[in-house]
Amino acid sequence: xxxxxxxxxxxxxxxxxxxxxxxxxxxxxxxxxxxxxxxxxxxxxxxxxxxxxxxxxxxxxxxxxxxxxxxxxxxxxxxxxxxxxxxxxxxxxxxxxxxxxxxxxxxxxxxxxxxxxxxxxxxxxxxxxxxxxxxxxxxxxxxxxxxxxxxxxxxxxxxxxxxxxxxxxxxxxxxxxxxxxxxxxxxxxxxxxxxxxxxxxxxxxxxxxxxxxxxxxxxxxxxxxxxxxxxxxxxxxxxxxxxxxxxxxxxxxxxxxxxxxxxxxxxxxxxxxxxxxxxxxxxxxxxxxxxxxxxxxxxxxxxxxxxxxxxxxxxxxxxxxxxxxxxxxxxxxxxxxxxxxxxxxxxxxxx
Amino acid sequence: xxxxxxxxxxxxxxxxxxxxxxxxxxxxxxxxxxxxxxxxxxxxxxxxxxxxxxxxxxxxxxxxxxxxxxxxxxxxxxxxxxxxxxxxxxxxxxxxxxxxxxxxxxxxxxxxxxxxxxxxxxxxxxxxxxxxxxxxxxxxxxxxxxxxxxxxxxxxxxxxxxxxxxxxxxxxxxxxxxxxxxxxxxxxxxxxxxxxxxxxxxxxxxxxxxxxxxxxxxxxxxxxxxxxxxxxxxxxxxxxxxxxxxxxxxxxxxx
Numbered sequence: 001x002x003x004x005x006x007x008x009x010x011x012x013x014x015x016x017x018x019x020x021x022x023x024x025x026x027x028x029x030x031x032x033x034x035x036x037x038x039x040x041x042x043x044x045x046x047x048x049x050x051x052x053x054x055x056x057x058x059x060x061x062x063x064x065x066x067x068x069x070x071x072x073x074x075x076x077x078x079x080x081x082x083x084x085x086x087x088x089x090x091x092x093x094x095x096x097x098x099x100x101x102x103x104x105x106x107x108x109x110x111x112x113x114x115x116x117x118x119x120x121x122x123x124x125x126x127x128x129x130x131x132x133x134x135x136x137x138x139x140x141x142x143x144x145x146x147x148x149x150x151x152x153x154x155x156x157x158x159x160x161x162x163x164x165x166x167x168x169x170x171x172x173x174x175x176x177x178x179x180x181x182x183x184x185x186x187x188x189x190x191x192x193x194x195x196x197x198x199x200x201x202x203x204x205x206x207x208x209x210x211x212x213x214x215x216x217x218x219x220x221x222x223x224x225x226x227x228x229x230x231x232x233x234x235x236x237x238x239x240x241x242x243x244x245x246x247x248x249x250x251x252x253x254x255x256x257x258x259x260x261x262x263x264x265x266x267x268x269x270x271x272x273x274x275x276x277x278x279x280x281x282x283x284x285x286x287x288x289x290x291x292x293x294x295x296x297x298x299x300x301x302x303x304x305x306x307x308x309x310x311x312x313x314x315x316x317x318x319x320x321x322x323x324x325x326x327x328x329x330x331x332x333x334x335x336x337x338x339x340x341x342x343x344x345x346x347x348x349x350x351x
Numbered sequence: 352x353x354x355x356x357x358x359x360x361x362x363x364x365x366x367x368x369x370x371x372x373x374x375x376x377x378x379x380x381x382x383x384x385x386x387x388x389x390x391x392x393x394x395x396x397x398x399x400x401x402x403x404x405x406x407x408x409x410x411x412x413x414x415x416x417x418x419x420x421x422x423x424x425x426x427x428x429x430x431x432x433x434x435x436x437x438x439x440x441x442x443x444x445x446x447x448x449x450x451x452x453x454x455x456x457x458x459x460x461x462x463x464x465x466x467x468x469x470x471x472x473x474x475x476x477x478x479x480x481x482x483x484x485x486x487x488x489x490x491x492x493x494x495x496x497x498x499x500x501x502x503x504x505x506x507x508x509x510x511x512x513x514x515x516x517x518x519x520x521x522x523x524x525x526x527x528x529x530x531x532x533x534x535x536x537x538x539x540x541x542x543x544x545x546x547x548x549x550x551x552x553x554x555x556x557x558x559x560x561x562x563x564x565x566x567x568x569x570x571x572x573x574x575x576x577x578x579x580x581x582x583x584x585x586x587x588x589x590x591x592x593x594x595x596x597x598x599x600x601x602x603x604x605x606x
Contacts, residue, residue, distance in 0.1 A: 070465040071453035072473035072480075081469050137467045144463035151461070 022285050029312040032265075032272040033227050037061045037323035039161040042087035046094050046168025048233040048276065048297065050085055053164070055306040060323050063087070064160065067152035082131040087160075088152035089145075091128035091183060094169040096212035096260070097203065101181050102127070103157070103218045106150040113178045116142055117191035124190035128183045135190065157222050166276075167212070167257040168233040170203040171241060171249070185241070200241045202252070208260045216264070216271065228271045230261040234280035236295050254281075276305040358388040361599055362435040364409070365483075367395040367582065368442025368502055369422070371571065372592065374585035381589040384596050392430055394418040399444060404486050407431060407493070432493035437599055440549075443483035445501040447554060448563065450477045451536055452522035455563050458532050459524035467539070474539040475546075484549075491548030498598055499544055499551045500591060505580040507560050508567035512580065519563075526562035533559065552594050558587060 009015035010027045017025065035041065037060050043053035057063040069083035082089045093099050104110035105127075117124040122135025123142045136142040157163070173185045176199045185200075187193030203211070219226055232254060240249035258277060265273035280289045280301050287294065289301025313320070363369050369391055375381045376389070383389060394402055394415035401415035408431040411419040416428060430438070454473075458464050465473070478484045484499065491497045505518055512519040519526060537553040544551035560566045569587035571579055 070457055070469060070473055072450070072476040073465075073469055074476060077472050077476065081466075081472075132466055132468060134468050141466055145466055148461050148463065 017284055022288070025284070025308075027312065027315065028275055028279065028308050031274075031313055031316050032269070034317040034320075035061070035162055035229070035313060036317075036320045038321075040064050040159060041162045041164060042066065042156040042160040043164045043166075044086050044088070044090065044093050044099065044156075045164075045166030045231075046092050046233040047235055048168070048231065049164060049166035051297070051302040052166065052231065052276070052306070052309075053086065055302060055309075059306075059310065062323065064156070066156040066159075067149060080133060082128070087156050089128075089131060089149045090153065091131045092168065093165075094183075095172050095181070095203065096167060096208055096215060096257075097172065098127075098181050098183070099165060100211050100215040100218070102153060103215055106153040106157075107218065107222070109218070113175075113180045115175070115178065115180060117186070119190040122190075126180065126182050126186070126191065129189040129191065130184065154222075157219050157226070160223070160226060162227050162229055163219060164229045164231065166231045166233050167261055168235070169237065170208055170253040170256050171237070172201050172203065173241075174199050174201055202242050202249075203256070205256050205259060208256050209263065212260055212264055216268065220270065226270065228268075230265060230271060230273045231275075232257045232261055232277035234277045234289075234297060234301075238295070274309060276309075279305050279308055358386045359384075359437065359599070360435040361387055361389050361437045361439060362430060363389060363391045363393075363439045363441050364430060365393045365441035365443045366399045369393055371583050371585050371588035372441050375589040375592060378585050380585050381592045382596070384600050387599060390423060390425060390427065390435070392419055392423045392427060393441075393443075394422070400482075402486075403482070404489050409486050409490070430490075432490050432495040435495070437496045437498060438487070438490055439595060439599070440483055440487050440497065440499045442500070442502045443481070443487075445478065445481045445484050445499065447501045447540075448504050448518060450474065450540065451504065451528075451533070451563050452518060452525050454536055455525035455528040455532060456522040459527045464532075464535055470535070470539045471542060474536075474543045478540065478543055478547075484544075484547075487549050488547035497549045498595060499549050500595060501540070501551065501554075502581070503554050503569075503583055503587070503591075504559060504563055504565045506567060506570045506574060506583065507564040509570055509574045509580045510578040512564070518580075522563070526564070528562035530556055530559075533563075550598055552591070552598065555590055555594060558590055 020026070039062060041056055041061055041063050043049045043063065053063050064087055065084055067083065067088040069078035069081070073081065073083060078084050082091050085091070090102055093102060101110065105112065115126050116139045117126055117129060119135060123137070123139050124135050125131060125142050125146060127146075132145075136145065173182045174180060175182070176197050185193070186198050216228060219228070236250040237246055237253060240246045242249045242252075244252070254277065261273045265271045279285070280297055289297055289304065291298050363372055373391055376383055393399065394411055395418055398413070398415040398418050401413045402409055402411045402419070408429040410429045420426065420428060427434075454464065454470075464470055487497045487499055505512060511517065513523065514520060533556070541551045541553065554565070558565055558569055565583065565587070569583045571582035571584055574580070574582065
């Protein structure tokens with residue numbers, strides 16, 4: 001008798017992968033906790049988190065928008081200004097350290113840095129420079145908008161039952177003096193790049209782990225009943241400043257994020273990891289869920305990810321009871337082009 | 352000096368709100384500028400929806416045509432861009448309160464407005480949703496000079512606006528608004544109108560009370576009996592027209 005005897009079919013490559021094939025895979029995820037339509041769910045993170053939020057909303061789950069668009073701002077107009085994309089108007093939060101920074105600022109743990117980026121008389125938020133594509137009219141307007149988002153973020157943390165966070169990048173740009181992490185590299189969308197002040201960092205495994213766990217501790221301190229679902233974005237880097245090839249840099253980033261997410265989920269009972277990254281990127285799927293640029297995820301990929309999500313929730317916890325939807329709670333369909341990925345702005349700099 | 356033989360032709364177009372403007376003129380509560388010839392045209396009630404832009408003009412069909420002919424009294428069955436020197440859209444279902452209510456509530460809740468860019472898009476959406484406003488822009492695009500006097504804020508003291516389903520039940524904190532907050536919203540609306548070639552005239556501040564309402568003294572006759580918070584008195588129209596006439600004159604001189 002040895003440990004490999006009497007394991008379930010899921011434990012063997014032959015029976016779990018080779019024989020069922022890409023479309024026959026099942027049981028990829030054994031969720032730790034039930035996520036029901038009645039649970040208040042918030043989403044944040046990199047581009048791929050937008051898909052999860054919308055898919056949950058489309059299925060009648062209570063995806064909560066804590067910073068809804070102001071009146072008469074609808075559809076593409078609202079999304080163009082970063083409303084309805086995530087549960088609050090932070091734009092993409094690509095790194096765990098950026099999530100921790102947003103939380104610390106929202107709760108006044110970290111002092112506010114007065115830096116504002118200006119370009120041609122318009123003002124941009126260094127933490128989310130693409131949130132107002134034309135810039136803010138004044139620095140005051142930018143700070144007022146930031147305070148609204150802080151409030152929404154606090155509401156999200158304190159009232160959510162499930163916080164879904166998609167880890168996207170390890171590469172980041174910071175201010176050497178203030179230690180502020182920027183949403184994008186200064187000078188790309190706005191701001192002026194200053195080699196003396198702006199420093200590139202590619203977060204290590206340890207730094208990533210510390211940042212993520214710091215963010216989680218803070219959220220749990222504010223909401224002890226909060227559960228967290230981690231995912232890793234399968235979307236490759238648009239560009240790397242690491243000096244390495246972008247493909248190699250992508251693999252480094254995703255490996256670190258995947259390892260930290262897995263490690264965190266393994267030792268914290270309130271944290272789970274959902275393998276959307278594996279579903280999109282694993283060789284068993286032969287890249288079929290990527291668009292021809294091998295970067296964008298096609299709708300079929302998102303659908304497959306969510307099919308596994310719902311199937312595994314049902315397998316472990318039973319079929320959920322549908323929530324009665326109000327007409328305005330049904331999200332409008334969104335195409336790939338509607339996914340807001342600020343990092344793609346770096347493509348403008350590709351030769 | 353304007354020539355007495357060539358008066359400026361001004362058309363007041365709108366819904367039932369134009370009645371107060373007409374009363375203000377016929378009762379002598381407002382001084383129509385010299386050498387201005389005024390006509391009225393439009394339709395009241397649901398018939399207002401039967402006025403549309405077709406064949407290069409605003410045309411009324413069905414019940415609206417009959418009402419428009421009655422209001423006009425000069426046999427005019429449509430409004431084309433060259434028919435008048437100035438068009439004054441009056442009321443015309445562009446209900447200011449529907450924009451002000453939610454935004455003043457938003458302002459009170461957040462202590463600020465959304466960005467000016469967001470507000471501009473929102474104001475444009477709100478105004479573009481209104482068919483009469485779209486017609487005003489179309490008229491302007493065809494070279495007409497267009498002034499827009501939107502429907503006024505609801506009247507205070509006529510009925511309980513805090514009751515379930517009523518305006519202040521939905522937007523209770525809108526009544527906290529001050530003149531500065533209202534000015535931001537007027538600015539957004541006038542900027543949108545300007546970009547469409549239309550001059551929008553804000554409701555005079557001295558007619559506003561309780562943050563987002565029109566003073567009770569401007570209620571239309573019998574308003575309390577029928578709970579009419581929308582229509583206003585001739586005196587109210589006269590006050591607003593004080594701000595309109597200089598624009599009519601300016602536009603005439605600029606022509």
